[in-house]
Structures are given as structure tokens and as C-alpha cells.
Amino acid sequence: MSQQPLVTLQNVGKTFGPVTVIKDVTVSVYAGKVQVLLGENGAGKSTLIKMMAGVYQPDAGRIVVDGKTVTLPTTRAAEELGIATIHQELNLVPTMSIAENVMLGRMPTRHGMVDRSALRNRARAALNLIGLDIDVDTLVGELGIARQQLVEIAKALSINARILILDEPTAALTRHETESLFAVMADLRSRGVGMLFISHHLDEIAEVGDTVTVLRDGEFVAEVPASTPEDELVKLMVGRSIEDQYPRNTGAGTQPAGTQPAGILAVEHLSSTGRFSDITFTVRAGEVLGIAGLVGAGRTELIRAIAGADHYDSGTVTVRGQALPKGNIQAAIKAGIGHVPEDRKGQGLVTGASVNDNLGYATLASTARLGLADFAGQRSRAQAVATKLRIRMHTIDQAVGALSGGNQQKAVFGRWIIAASTVLLLDEPTRGVDVGAKVEIYELMNAITAAGGAIVMVSSELPEILGMSDRILVMRDGKLAGELTTAEATQDAVMTLAARDVDEKN
Amino acid sequence: MSTTTQPATRRGFNYKKFLANNGALVGLVVLCIALFIATPDFLTGQNLLNIGIQVSTVAVLAFGMTFVIVAGGIDLSVGAVAALSAMVSSWLFVSAGLPGWLALVGGLVAGLLAGVVNGLANAYGKLPSFIATLAMLSVARGLTLVISDGRPIKTPAEVSFLGGNLGPVPMPIVVLLVAALVASFLLNRTVIGRSMYAVGGNAEAARLSGLPVKRILVTVFALAGLFAALAGLLLAGRLDSAQPQAAAGYELDAIAAVVIGGASLSGGLGKISGTFVGALVLVVIRNGLNLLNVTSFWQQVVIGLVIALAVGVDVLRRKTRSS
Ligand SMILES: Nc1ncnc2c1ncn2[C@@H]1O[C@H](COP(=O)(O)OP(=O)(O)OP(=O)(O)O)[C@@H](O)[C@H]1O
Numbered sequence: 146m147s148q149q150p151l152v153t154l155q156n157v158g159k160t161f162g163p164v165t166v167i168k169d170v171t172v173s174v175y176a177g178k179v180q181v182l183l184g185e186n187g188a189g190k191s192t193l194i195k196m197m198a199g200v201y202q203p204d205a206g207r208i209v210v211d212g213k214t215v216t217l218p219t220t221r222a223a224e225e226l227g228i229a230t231i232h233q234e235l236n237l238v239p240t241m242s243i244a245e246n247v248m249l250g251r252m253p254t255r256h257g258m259v260d261r262s263a264l265r266n267r268a269r270a271a272l273n274l275i276g277l278d279i280d281v282d283t284l285v286g287e288l289g290i291a292r293q294q295l296v297e298i299a300k301a302l303s304i305n306a307r308i309l310i311l312d313e314p315t316a317a318l319t320r321h322e323t324e325s326l327f328a329v330m331a332d333l334r335s336r337g338v339g340m341l342f343i344s345h346h347l348d349e350i351a352e353v354g355d356t357v358t359v360l361r362d363g364e365f366v367a368e369v370p371a372s373t374p375e376d377e378l379v380k381l382m383v384g385r386s387i388e389d390q391y392p393r394n395t396g397a398g399t400q401p402a403g404t405q406p407a408g409i410l411a412v413e414h415l416s417s418t419g420r421f422s423d424i425t426f427t428v429r430a431g432e433v434l435g436i437a438g439l440v441g442a443g444r445t446e447l448i449r450a451i452a453g454a455d456h457y458d459s460g461t462v463t464v465r466g467q468a469l470p471k472g473n474i475q476a477a478i479k480a481g482i483g484h485v486p487e488d489r490k491g492q493g494l495v496t497g498a499s500v501n502d503n504l505g506y507a508t509l510a511s512t513a514r515l516g517l518a519d520f521a522g523q524r525s526r527a528q529a530v531a532t533k534l535r536i537r538m539h540t541i542d543q544a545v546g547a548l549s550g551g552n553q554q555k556a557v558f559g560r561w562i563i564a565a566s567t568v569l570l571l572d573e574p575t576r577g578v579d580v581g582a583k584v585e586i587y588e589l590m591n592a593i594t595a596a597g598g599a600i601v602m603v604s605s606e607l608p609e610i611l612g613m614s615d616r617i618l619v620m621r622d623g624k625l626a627g628e629l630t631t632a633e634a635t636q637d638a639v640m641t642l643a644a645r646d647v648d649e650k651n
Numbered sequence: 652m653s654t655t656t657q658p659a660t661r662r663g664f665n666y667k668k669f670l671a672n673n674g675a676l677v678g679l680v681v682l683c684i685a686l687f688i689a690t691p692d693f694l695t696g697q698n699l700l701n702i703g704i705q706v707s708t709v710a711v712l713a714f715g716m717t718f719v720i721v722a723g724g725i726d727l728s729v730g731a732v733a734a735l736s737a738m739v740s741s742w743l744f745v746s747a748g749l750p751g752w753l754a755l756v757g758g759l760v761a762g763l764l765a766g767v768v769n770g771l772a773n774a775y776g777k778l779p780s781f782i783a784t785l786a787m788l789s790v791a792r793g794l795t796l797v798i799s800d801g802r803p804i805k806t807p808a809e810v811s812f813l814g815g816n817l818g819p820v821p822m823p824i825v826v827l828l829v830a831a832l833v834a835s836f837l838l839n840r841t842v843i844g845r846s847m848y849a850v851g852g853n854a855e856a857a858r859l860s861g862l863p864v865k866r867i868l869v870t871v872f873a874l875a876g877l878f879a880a881l882a883g884l885l886l887a888g889r890l891d892s893a894q895p896q897a898a899a900g901y902e903l904d905a906i907a908a909v910v911i912g913g914a915s916l917s918g919g920l921g922k923i924s925g926t927f928v929g930a931l932v933l934v935v936i937r938n939g940l941n942l943l944n945v946t947s948f949w950q951q952v953v954i955g956l957v958i959a960l961a962v963g964v965d966v967l968r969r970k971t972r973s974s
């Protein structure tokens with residue numbers, strides 16, 4: 146196969162200050178093919194594609210487009226050569242409408258003024274491609290993370306690129322939206338568009354990919370066909386095999402009758418107009434409760450209300466028999482609640498502050514003496530938890546925003562480990578986390594429940610819900626659609642409950 | 652090929668990084684050397700004491716401003732609040748007949764209260780800090796005129812003492828150093844100080860981590876008000892009277908000092924030491940231009956250019972940090 150690649154990164158290298166992030170890597174994208182990049186968090190995948198997208202300049206090697214060496218000083222230059230990119234971290238303007246965001250920088254004009262109807266129509270068309278049915282005049286800031294991701298995808302699709310780079314586009318999506326995206330990718334592929342695809346969901350690789358380039362610590366490890374078995378891929382990627390992707394003896398939290406442990410978290414008739422209504426459930430000590438549902442089912446809103454991040458209209462939240470005041474985060478934390486929000490960059494982290502500081506925010510006041518921050522103690526706790534979670538970083542004083550996506554996620558998680566929270570509310574806890582690190586997070590969840598803690602986990606990844614939950618609640622349109630035991634739970638059973646309405650409408 | 656380019660880029664990086672982290676300090680040193688060469692009047696004991704006295708007002712105002720800017724806000728009212736506080740103090744002494752020390756404390760409380768109002772309007776009233784403090788600027792200046800009827804009022808001896816000398820050392824310099832230590836301690840060591848960086852960096856993340864964001868914001872503006880009051884008393888003490896138009900426009904000097912000192916107006920960044928250097932840069936430039944007989948009209952032009960340069964360095968700093 147001597148077809149000429151659309152674009153090649155040839156022996157490229159990249160360093161940030163003293164740290165070498167990419168070393169001598171070559172990767173090509175061919176017309177009508179999907180090249181997959183695979184590697185652990187921090188392996189350098191995003192850094193690599195940013196060189197192709199004109200965000201970073203390679204320090205070594207060259208970029209070849211259509212057989213000619215080029216430089217891509219700006220993202221604009223890359224776009225002009227037909228390279229469009231969906232970045233891992235969203236780049237949207239929250240105060241502008243969906244339509245304006247999709248067409249940003251390419252606003253259609255008439256007589257020198259923005260042509261609003263053309264703007265809407267073109268944005269509408271791009272959103273239809275991926276099946277996002279929503280008013281294009283809605284402000285992006287009002288959307289949840291999954292819908293923002295879909296807007297970002299629509300933005301890249303509307304460029305009509307020859308080369309499309311997708312950096313973890315499916316991390317925030319449920320299976321439903323992922324399938325729409327894959328349908329679009331299949332269509333693009335048949336029209337000769339070359340794609341570079343990154344995902345930590347191994348099952349997606351065989352589904353959409355052609356070949357896989359595996360990176361480890363910024364170096365090329367192997368190039369294999371996308372049909373390579375998953376455990377083979379894992380071994381290439383982490384250098385060892387992973388025995389059990391979901392290391393939980395599910396249902397173990399439900400102990401023999403008679404010794405039923407007490408409910409730690411009890412939610413009763415919780416309602417919030419327009420978000421969710423009449424939600425009742427309890428979580429027992431040692432239990433992981435999974436909450437499944439489609440994007441927009443109200444799962445995040447429910448979690449936020451329990452955590453005190455938002456107000457609600459009626460109902461009660463009780464932790465160990467003690468009722469929590471509405472909308473009071475400090476009271477919730479004091480009662481042992483820890484909340485990992487869905488959007489780590491917007492809600493989880495102060496990206497400009499250090500890893501050390503970020504790990505310590507929740508315990509800043511509780512560890513202080515006479516109002517003075519406990520720097521030494523804070524540092525050693527942060528260091529310990531960073532080691533425990535294997536947060537990959539240069540130093541603990543590094544800005545958390547410079548860590549790879551998965552490592553940022555671990556930092557949010559680590560804050561609550563330091564706070565010794567016993568009721569964890571996890572909203573997409575492994576979004577963008579690699580297989581190895583996922584298992585580490587799951588082990589942590591096991592350790593917390595084994596010590597008598599309780600976990601509520603919202604996740605759009607069905608295998609994760611099925612593999613890690615002792616019990617599963619399914620939400621649909623803001624209501625509980627049903628509850629499943631581990632024995633009853635299958636992908637189909639969950640999806641039927643989650644999407645019944647959608648099917649009825651169609 | 653890579654062997655020839657690497658040392659060059661490495662040297663370039665370090666140089667950039669040094670300049671980026673210490674831009675204001677380097678600028679200050681260069682400035683002083685230039686003035687030393689340009690005029691014999693610069694490096695005299697008397698002139699240096701003058702600089703110290705002049706910098707005290709600006710720097711104390713700017714310390715308060717540093718809290719606000721680190722927490723992601725802005726305080727346009729500090730100049731007016733400084734004038735109001737001094738006037739309240741003198742009024743309490745002259746018209747209300749309070750003992751001098753109590754009048755001094757009353758002035759500080761007035762500044763603190765003005766700051767608390769700013770903070771409440773911003774945190775609970777959801778007014779952007781720019782608007783809330785713009786309103787306070789007008790209200791505080793107006794109240795100053797109302798209280799004084801547009802005329803200066805003499806200060807109690809306790810306040811005049813702040814403008815006097817302690818042995819050979821001018822009191823403003825002593826107050827300045829103490830204020831710098833206190834401000835730096837608050838910002839670096841205390842829970843509330845560390846929280847300011849989090850609030851300025853990402854208020855939502857800070858809130859979800861359980862930090863009391865609203866209370867922090869109120870504290871931040873209260874501190875700015877308190878430091879403004881102190882600056883106002885220093886100024887009045889030097890003149891032995893509270894002036895209704897005192898410290899007009901000083902808020903811009905304070906903001907400039909903070910920004911020259913390396914804080915970012917988008918929040919989450921800034922240091923008291925940087926602000927101190929920033930204030931010195933402003934005052935030394937003014938002092939030097941005076942010594943060189945440059946008119947005050949041209950001085951304004953030069954100061955403007957310096958601010959633009961400092962923000963340019965700020966942009967450069969962020970670039971070197973992100974790549
Ligand atoms: N701007 C930067 N400054 C310093 N270091 C950086 C910067 N960007 C990335 N890095 C470092 O480079 C390494 C690779 O990061 P990159 O984001 O490319 O990883 P990734 O493979 O995309 O990981 P993930 O799967 O978590 O998204 C990480 O160790 C990260 O800390």
C-alpha cells in the first residue's frame with residue numbers, strides 16, 4: 146500500500162522546559178482511514194496532535210502535508226490545509242450561542258453584517274449531523290458537558306476538513322451519542338476524509354479504527370491493526386497486562402440478610418423544577434450505587450443538589466441520620482460528602498494553581514490552626530495522595546492545567562481522598578482516564594467502600610456502571626425509571642429503561 | 652542541527668524566564684542606575700527619604716488592591732475611601748470631640764465599612780466589582796465633601812504622628828513596612844489568603860471544594876477598605892489635615908502598581924512583594940522626572956507607557972509559562 150499519506154508527523158519531538166514529552170515519533174493519516182492513537186494518560190497523545198493542529202511547534206522532525214514539508218505556525222494555517230481538530234479540552238465561548246460557537250471565526254455575512262439566518266441554518270445543519278436536537282440560540286454556558294462536546298464536534302465538522310483530528314471526543318458522551326458520531330465518521334471516511342482518533346474506550350478502537358499507533362512515555366511503541374485484541378493493546382500501552390478491568394465483587398456491598406448495614410445517604414422525594422422530580426433512594430455503607438441514563442436525564446443535576454452545589458425545591462438529603470441544609474456545600478463536606486464534578490476544567494480545578502494547592506482546597510480550613518494554613522502538612526498529604534493515585538507530573542508545584550487530562554481527573558479525586566470523605570458523589574469519575582489509571586480509581590472506590598464508605602457514581606460508560614455498581618438506578622427525563630440489581634443488569638436492560646421515551650417518540 | 656540550536660534556545664528560555672519573573676525588579680534597578688547617572692540629586696539621603704514617603708501612600712493602597720485583584724476583582728473606590736476615612740477621623744476629633752486615638756480608629760473603621768459594603772454588593776448583590784466600587788467611589792467622595800463642607804479639617808495629633816518622624820525615620824516608611832509584612836502574611840500564610848488565589852483562579856471550582864467564596868470576597872474588599880483608610884490617614888497626617896480632594900485618582904496608581912508587580916487582572920496571580928516593587932517603579936519614575944525637570948504633563952505620558960510595558964511583560968510571562 147504505497148498510497149501517499151495526507152499528513153505525516155515525521156520523527157517529531159517536543160519538550161516543555163526541561164521535560165521531554167514527545168521523542169522521535171512518526172505517525173501518518175491516510176485518506177479514508179482512521180488512525181488511532183493509544184497511550185496512557187500523559188503519554189503525549191494530545192501534545193502530538195497539537196503539533197498537527199498548529200497549536201505547538203515541533204522541536205525536532207518535520208510535518209509533511211501531501212508530500213511537502215510545511216510549518217503550521219497557527220491553527221489557522223492548519224485549517225487552511227484542511228486540518229480540523231476537536232480538542233480534548235473544550236474551546237467554547239460560554240456567553241455566546243451554540244450557533245455562534247459553531248461558526249466562530251467563519252460567521253456568514255451579508256452586506257458586511259452577520260447573516261443571522263444563514264448562521265443558524267449552517268449551525269443547525271452541523272448539529273443535525275450528530276443528532277443534537279436543541280435550539281441553536283441557547284447559550285453554550287447553559288449546556289452540560291456532553292452537549293458542549295457535541296457542539297465542539299459540530300464546529301469541527303462544519304469546516305469540511307480533509308483531515309479530522311478527534312481527541313477523546315467520546316469521553317463525555319453516552320453510547321447513544323457516540324453511535325451518532327461513529328455514523329458521521331463512517332460517512333466522512335467513505336468520502337475520503339482521513340481521521341486521527343484518540344479514545345480510552347478500547348472497544349471503540351476496533352469499531353471505528355483501521356490502524357493503531359501506540360505511545361508510551363512520549364515514545365513510539367508499535368503500530369498494529371485496529372482489530373488487535375484489547376488485552377494485547379493494553380499490554381502494549383501500559384507494558385503489563387491488566388487482569389481485571391472492573392475489580393469489584395459487585396453485590397458484595399449487599400451483605401447477608403439480618404446484618405444489613407445502615408443506610409448512610411438517604412435521599413427522599415427530592416425535586417427541583419425542570420431538573421428532576423421525586424427522587425428517592427438510599428445508599429448503604431460499603432455500597433456503590435450506579436446512576437445511568439442518557440445525556441439530559443438529570444443525573445448531574447441530582448448529584449449537584451445532593452452535594453449542596455445547587456438548591457432544590459423539596460425533599461430531603463440525610464447523611465447518617467442528619468439532615469443536610471439545602472445548597473450548603475460546607476455542611477455537606479462536613480457530613481462526609483465529596484463531590485467530583487463532571488467538568489474538571491470548569492468546575493473541578495483551578496488550572497493556574499499548583500497540583501499541591503488543588504489537592505488541598507477542601508481541607509484548607511479544616512487543617513488550619515488559628516486561621517493559618519498548614520503548609521507542611523498539606524504538602525506531605527498532597528505528595529502522599531499524588532503518589533498513591535500515581536498522578537504523573539513534573540513536580541507537585543506545577544500548574545495542574547499542564548497535566549494530561551487523565552491526571553487532572555485524578556487530582557480532583559485526590560482532594561476528597563485527603564478530606565477522608567466517606568460519601569463520594571462521582572460524576573463521570575473516569576472521564577478521559579486510561580485503563581490502568583481507571584483500575585487504580587476503581588481500587589480506590591473499593592477501598593473506600595471496604596472502610597464503610599458509600600459511593601454514588603453517575604457514568605455514561607455502561608461497562609463501568611455494570612462492572613462497578615452494586616445496584617443501578619436508571620434515570621429518564623428527571624425521574625427514576627427503574628432500579629436494577631447486578632444480576633438483572635445488562636446493557637440492554639439499562640438502555641431500555643433509559644431510552645424508552647426516545648423509542649416511543651421515534 | 653539540534654546540537655547547535657539547543658544551547659541557544661535554552662539560553663533564550665532562561666533569559667526570558669528570568670525577565671518574566673523579575674521584570675519589575677529588573678526595571679526598577681535599571682531605572683535607578685539610569686537616574687543615578689543622569690542626576691546627582693537622585694542618590695541623596697533626602698531624596699531617598701522623599702521617595703520612601705511618597706511610595707508609602709501608593710503602596711499601602713496597592714497592598715489592599717492586591718487582595719482584590721488576586722481574588723479576581725477590581726476596586727476603583729480606594730482613593731475616595733482613603734479620603735473619606737481621613738475626613739471621618741478628623742471630623743470625629745474636631746466636631747464630635749472624640750479623643751485623638753479614638754478618632755484614628757474611627758477612620759480605620761470607616762474604611763473597613765466602606766470595603767464591607769463593596770464586598771456585600773459584589774458577593775451577595777451580584778454587582779460586578781467594577782460597578783460596585785465605581786458607585787462607592789462616587790458615594791465616598793460625595794460623603795467626604797458633605798462631612799467637610801468642601802474644606803480641609805485638621806487632624807488629631809495621633810494622625811499627624813503617622814505623618815511625622817520616629818527618630819530619624821519618617822513614620823510613613825515605618826507604617827509602610829509594617830503594612831507590607833501584615834499584607835504579605837495574610838496573603839501567604841492564612842487560609843483566607845490562600846483561598847483568594849483559588850477564588851480568583853476559578854471561583855466555581857473553589858466553591859465546589861467547599862471554600863466560602865462569598866465570605867472570602869467580602870473579606871477581600873474589607874481589607875482593601877482598611878488599607879485604603881490607612882493610606883488616607885498617612886496622607887492626612889503628612890499635611891496635618893484631611894483634604895476633601897485627597898487621593899483623587901490614586902486608585903489608578905494602585906492598580907498600576909499591582910499590575911506592574913506581576914498580578915494578572917484575570918485573577919489568581921499576584922504577590923505583595925511584586926506590588927511593592929510596582930509602587931516603587933511608579934514613584935521613582937515620577938521622582939526622577941521631577942528631578943530632571945520634566946513637566947507633569949509629560950510625566951503622565953511616560954507613566955502610561957510604563958504601564959503598557961508592564962502589561963506587555965505580563966503577556967510574555969504567561970507565554971513562557973504555557974510553553
Ligand atoms: N503546556 C505544557 N507544559 C508542560 N508540560 C506539559 C504541557 N502540556 C503537556 N505537558 C506534559 O506532557 C505530557 C503529555 O501530555 P498529553 O496531554 O499530551 O498526554 P495525553 O497522552 O494526551 O494524556 P491524556 O490521555 O490524559 O489526555 C504530560 O506529562 C503533561 O504533563
Ligand SMILES: [Mg+2]
Binds near residue numbers: 192233549550
Ligand atoms: Mg490528551
